[in-house]
Amino acid sequence: MIIMASNVVRRLYIHFPFCRHRCNYCDFYREIAQSGFNFDKFHQYLKTSLGVHQELMREEGMTWGKLKSLYIGGGTPSLWEQGPQYLKEMMEKMQLTFDPKYEFTYEMNPGVKSHKNLQDWMDFGLNRVSVGVQSMNAIQLEKLDRFHNLDDTFHTLNMLRDLGINYSVDFMIGLPHSRDGQRKIVDELAQVLEFNPSHMSVYILTTGKNYVHAKDLPSDTEIESEYLAVADFLKGQGWLHYEVSNFAKPGFLAEHNVAYWNLESVAALGPSATGFMKNQKKALRYKWMPESAQFSREELMPHELRMEEIYLGLRTHEGFPLEKFQNNLDQKSSTNLKEIFSGWDKRGLLARRDSKIILNSKGMLLLDSLMNELFWIEKLFNIQ
Ligand code: SF4
Structure with a gap:
């Protein structure tokens, strides 16, 4: 991504x-x-x-x-x-x-x-x-x-x-x-x-x-x-x-x-539309109210952005860049991460390409369950 x-x-x-x-x-x-x-x-x-x-x-x-x-x-x-x-x-x-x-x-x-x-x-x-x-x-x-x-x-x-x-x-x-x-x-x-x-x-x-x-x-x-x-x-x-x-x-x-899915800025207008803006300093999501031209806003914390990056990457054929994330993990978390993907691999739910993990069609259908497993690796979402 x-x-x-x-x-x-x-x-x-x-x-x-x-x-x-x-x-x-x-x-x-x-x-x-x-x-x-x-x-x-x-x-x-x-x-x-x-x-x-x-x-x-x-x-x-x-x-x-x-x-x-x-x-x-x-x-x-x-x-x-x-x-x-x-x-x-x-x-x-x-x-x-x-x-x-x-x-x-x-x-x-x-x-x-x-x-x-x-x-x-x-x-x-x-x-x-x-x-x-x-x-x-x-x-x-x-x-x-x-x-x-x-x-x-x-x-x-x-x-x-x-x-x-x-x-x-x-x-x-x-x-x-x-x-x-x-x-x-x-x-x-x-x-x-x-x-x-x-x-x-x-x-x-x-x-x-x-x-x-x-x-x-x-x-x-x-x-x-x-x-x-x-x-x-x-x-x-x-x-x-x-x-x-x-x-x-x-x-x-x-x-x-x-x-x-690449977390690019996409502005939005119109009742109940949701927009997203991101620059070097912050990421912001805003949603327009149906009845009046005002919006509610939510600033995304670095760990929330990381979660979205992982989730959205896995939704697509761009996949999960294993090396990029693994490099920032301690030994235990890194082993856990590898074990999760190896389990999914054995079940025939993913492919590996250029050190990326890419879910196949059956794997995509089970994405939420993969995310539930990944949530246990807290360090994956911790941003210093
Ligand atoms: S009522 Fe809903 S589902 Fe039906 S056409 Fe309109 S937006 Fe689409």
Whole structure:
């Protein structure tokens, strides 16, 4: 992992918290925006939060550089018709420009907005789309209470393929009614690949206690076999499993997300968005409040940063740089660390490359349990 320690911020996330409809499993902060909805309040929020954010950056000695990535997440940002014009003006005001090799992603959901809207975003500079397909099974889309149906999905995937834009697909596993082979995961993935996406994010459905389909959810073992089926299939197609939930064709990693895992500064704006800034002196995480353009902040102590560095490294194919950490440990801790990894090695859960420990797909699924073992080596997280 490359740890950046610069006072220049080159990445920005904007949260657009509106959806057409509330899916029955969703606990993100979002509001419902029917057709003709007025986004003035949201625009005002962004405007005020921008001023607050500039002040924060001044206090922390941070400055903007040319943007390497801009990510509009949600919610359903493809509902934001005024978005391209609004952001263009905002960036001009901030004197923000794109780096020559920038990545600009927005999230869209099938069935929401048209080719024309996407074209407006592309004219503004959008060069990547993340589309919430979730499943290619009509019954499961219904169970998930998604706004879209399979016809919408095919329409959107056709449009993206024809436009030739770089795009990623969000796909979910662990869905209700997928027990006993009721869901043909690999067939669904093969169908998606026909539309030539370059990237896939695969998430396990997480639900609250009173989830309406709780009794129809698959077991952990069934979810594990779905996850491994996805990983095997995509790797068999030449894709990289480069992070716990992310797969990409070589050369198509999500740069913006990689920056999070590398602990680079990523500024954030918008209700409930979380930003991170780090320079030589400190690391700061801040979260915007939903109702007012103010944020709560948390300064990360050196040992917390170290913990994140280890955890995030192990999430990705960058892995854990064993030598770097081992050199700072006493004999006992170093032996313990080696024993833990050797146990995982024997269980076939990791690989070693250039003195790095890299979890394989099965190992990634068990990452939390590895972290629990590592926590016992206190010195690993002690920073003098
Ligand atoms: S579209 Fe996404 S953000 Fe919106 S309600 Fe559904 S799951 Fe939540």
